[in-house]
Amino acid sequence: MDPEQRVAKALEDAQGIRARYVEPGPRDREQTRNQLLDVLDDGAVVQALKDSKMExxxxxxxxxxxxxxxxxxxxxxxxxxxxxxxxxxxxxx
Missing domain, CATH: 4.10.910 (30s ribosomal protein s13; domain 2)
Incomplete structure (x- = not known):
């Protein structure tokens, strides 16, 4: 997966987590925060973001x-x- 695809997938996953959080019903803030961190703070995603910013x-x-x-x-x-x-x-x- 190229850097742009990896970053796009991470954003898509994070949007899905956020969408589930804002739906009506019970919410678990800590679980949502942890899920977002799992997706966005992944080493491969961080590196892909750096790679995609290269000149x-x-x-x-x-x-x-x-x-x-x-x-x-x-x-x-x-x-x-x-x-x-x-x-x-x-x-x-």
Missing amino acids: KPTAEQLAELKRLNAIARCRTNGRSSLRRKKPRSGSAI
Whole structure:
């Protein structure tokens, strides 16, 4: 399960616990609190929330990763023709 799915499931579970608590009838505050803590304070959920907040790569970073990946694949195939080309001295921009 990816981080976003894990966090979404935890929120869905917590909403279910809350919905049962507000329904008419007897309530057990401590049991409800403990159920909510079981769902929301779970280590996997906390880590998933941290993971989902991680910075997403920029378009430039993704392009560079793709370029480096292509170079690595070529080198494993015995070729290294995708090196970054250096501009010629004296060339017009």
